[in-house]
Amino acid sequence: MTMAITAEISDALAARRPVVALESTIITHGMPYPQNLETARAVEAAIRDAGAVPATIAVLDGTLHIGLDAPALDALAQRADAWKLSRADLAVAMATGRTGATTVSATMIAAHRAGIAVFATGGIGGVHQGADQSFDISADLNELARTPVTVVAAGAKAILDLPKTLEVLETLGVPVITYQSDEFPAFWSRRSGLPAPLRLDRPDDIAAAALARAELGLPGGQLIANPIPEAEEIPTETLAPIIARAQAEAETAGITGKSVTPFLLQRIFELTEGRSLAANIGLVLNNARLAADIAISMARLGN
Numbered sequence: 001m002t003m004a005i006t007a008e009i010s011d012a013l014a015a016r017r018p019v020v021a022l023e024s025t026i027i028t029h030g031m032p033y034p035q036n037l038e039t040a041r042a043v044e045a046a047i048r049d050a051g052a053v054p055a056t057i058a059v060l061d062g063t064l065h066i067g068l069d070a071p072a073l074d075a076l077a078q079r080a081d082a083w084k085l086s087r088a089d090l091a092v093a094m095a096t097g098r099t100g101a102t103t104v105s106a107t108m109i110a111a112h113r114a115g116i117a118v119f120a121t122g123g124i125g126g127v128h129q130g131a132d133q134s135f136d137i138s139a140d141l142n143e144l145a146r147t148p149v150t151v152v153a154a155g156a157k158a159i160l161d162l163p164k165t166l167e168v169l170e171t172l173g174v175p176v177i178t179y180q181s182d183e184f185p186a187f188w189s190r191r192s193g194l195p196a197p198l199r200l201d202r203p204d205d206i207a208a209a210a211l212a213r214a215e216l217g218l219p220g221g222q223l224i225a226n227p228i229p230e231a232e233e234i235p236t237e238t239l240a241p242i243i244a245r246a247q248a249e250a251e252t253a254g255i256t257g258k259s260v261t262p263f264l265l266q267r268i269f270e271l272t273e274g275r276s277l278a279a280n281i282g283l284v285l286n287n288a289r290l291a292a293d294i295a296i297s298m299a300r301l302g303n
Contacts (some may be wrong), residue, residue, distance in 0.1 A: 004066065004147075013116070016028065018298070020118045021114075022040075022054055022055060022118070023104060025103050026079050027076055027140050028084070030262075031280065035281070036077050037077035042281070044056065055067045055111070056068045056073065058076055059083075062093070062098060066114045066116075072236070076292035082100055084103060085100040086105050087105045090109060090110075103139070104143065105138075105139040105147075107121070108151065117148070118148070120153075122287070124153050125139070126140065126141060129159070144169065148210075151222070151224065154225070155186055158243060159264045162192050175197075175209065176196070176222075176223045177196075177209070178226075179225065179226045180199075184196050187228070188233060189235055190230060204301070206224055207294050207298040209210050211301060225285050228283040229286055232278065239268075242272060245267075246271065
């Protein structure tokens with residue numbers, strides 16, 4: 001396998017210093033240019049400011065990169081033809097020399113392969129609306145059940161069927177831990193109306209839980225659901241009709257598979273007049289800071 005790790009990340013891992021993995025589909029499929037590049041740089045800076053090392057992950061011309069330098073990050077942010085890589089197509093992209101951005105599942109695989117235990121993202125994928133007919137369920141859920149990485153997200157994306165997503169995670173044995181809240185967050189909104197399966201209030205406790213899972217020999221990671229900051233959220237009652245309209249438009253247009261999420265995010269961006277993008281940026285930065293704190297705790301407790 002062709003994998004390139006930057007010297008900074010390699011040195012940090014060798015010294016058991018805290019490192020936080022970052023996905024790249026938020027760059028290629030989650031935000032327009034140049035906000036995607038600005039956000040990617042801001043997220044990396046937030047992790048550094050918190051005392052950890054950022055590791056943005058992507059496949060460039062067939063090479064799996066653990067960490068991107070400034071020119072590579074800039075080029076990826078402007079690529080219109082980057083594949084959206086999950087567990088199913090990660091190896092094919094590498095074998096055929098493609099360029100692709102890693103989803104949650106692919107980022108978890110790459111992070112674990114590199115020795116990185118904590119990963120910050122926006123929101124995980126899950127069970128799509130109408131999955132009882134389409135069987136459209138994100139590979140992120142199975143990845144959480146099999147790959148030992150702690151994933152910090154603002155819950156699952158609000159366009160999904162959140163109750164069914166939580167039910168699948170429970171069936172798979174994935175710990176869903178809400179940070180400092182008794183309610184599971186709904187991505188752009190702090191509240192979903194669903195109780196938190198588990199709650200922890202300190203990064204040290206989250207890190208200790210991950211280490212305890214490893215000691216028990218339990219497979220898989222844990223999902224840390226970190227509510228968006230109150231000042232940046234869009235309330236559920238405001239978003240619900242907008243999401244419903246976007247989903248109806250996607251169904252009418254016959255949009256399916258991996259194209260659904262980018263379409264819905266774009267329509268919600270348009271229908272909220274850009275407010276969803278601002279909220280997205282805020283929650284990603286919030287998740288990055290918490291992930292850095294968890295990585296620092298894990299490095300200290302594990303050494």
